[in-house]
Amino acid sequence: MKAILRWRRALADHSLRKKPDAVTLVAIARNEGTYLVEWLAHHLAIGFDRIVVYDNESQDDTRALFKALSPRDLRLRRIPWPSPLDNSAQVLAYHHALTGLATPWVMYLDLDEFLVPFGHADMAGLIGSLPEDVSSLHVNWRSFGSSGHTEPGYGLITRAFTRCAPHGWGNHYHFKTLARARDISAVRIHDVCHHRGRRVLSDGRGFANTSDGTSDRVVYEGVQINHYQCKTLPEFQARMRRGDANFPNGHPGRLRDETLARFEVLDRNETEDHAIRAFDAPFEAEYRRLCAILGRDPALSG
Template structure:
């Protein structure tokens, strides 16, 4: 008899939602493997039309009262190869306009006012509908997430390996407070926080290949930033991960311990930034504010045991860009 037990991590990942390792788990595993073979076969046939577009890589984000962090986030992603930003303002009342004005004037940022509650998916769908013809790749990130190419120095150089894939999932490396109660918010997030989870989070964010069609109304797209289903000839196809393996139901295959790219997720920042800002603000997707829970905070913080400096190769360029 197979007994159920909670599996919280494996060799490469820490699971946000621990898995029940029992008979049902094994059945789901084998069904998923069969489906992955099917999707890989479909991708062998897929040959989407490559059209010339204005931008190679753009980012879409929805934000609320993130003014202290916007400039660093934009300047950093310009360094790693992002061409343009579609930013959805969700009822901010800080000085975000002052921060964004130079980038709007330089046509690096398109600013869209989006005064809806819990409107993350709605904003992403709006971006896909309006701007997919302008860019080859659209990434969906939050302002506390920084894409870090490791094997490459440019996001686009990495994504060019996936031109016949509908979307690519990059994994989170989750960072905590690095022991900071307070800090000057004018300092660099990317420099102040170095201590992260020793393994990757199974959760990540997706870059959408606009050569493929997409059905944003599909139930599969409920959290499209995490699991983005593209469509080819009427067939919905899940994302591949950064190793070109199908990502489905959390049974993600990893080919090497050397990840070519990651997303630094500065989940808490300092203790007072977390409880003074993030916990008060809540979430743009979930109606229930789970950030206010001390146990939720420590569940992430107590896993931060290893220094990760992959982003540091970009810090000098970032400092010079920000004067």
């Protein structure tokens, strides 16, 4: 069975290499099983051709989810990824993804980030809009708060949390990167380095280079990243306790601030944003399909 699955994947990968707008989504996750199905369904719905999740020592149902889903959907792959003793599991995973990449394009996101190409029909439309001399598109965050929710059990993240920080909030200067794989020379958490081509924001203009994954302005020209870093206080604190995958186990930098004070700084709800709802129809189709494979009730609420 495993040999047959490898053969099917190899054939699928071979065909993707000929598709100029094909794109792989790469993430690293630890105990994110609660959110995986919605996150996978959304990114399949907007047109990612591959989704590769590096499982960083999860102790929840992440492995079981992929064991059920991957044979039925060749776009989905899980790679076990233990934390090294002296390096960033996240950065190493991101570089490793390049070694087996079957698509010309790659993007790196976290499980609390949902790409929303609201000005395009799908990822192919977004990629097709980029000039040939662009090697990387850097997409700004739009950070969502708790929207009045205080406990888990609210249903879908993308429907429960609709309130976010105003446009110019400082955290929105952060971005994540969509890049031509052939041009990448190094990968960071938010950014990539490349040896040719232009770096642009979604307005098509370049920006000052940074070392911390921030831009010199906040732009949402047809695409944004919905960043659900808060959700509810209990979920925020659980996420902080999972630690920062940018640091090895035992490193002081792995510790994250889980205090109420930190949550309140991030819990911004001044404005409303429903851009993600443009993809309701394809999302619901993918979500129902994945839930059917898993034998779950596709509760489309929030």
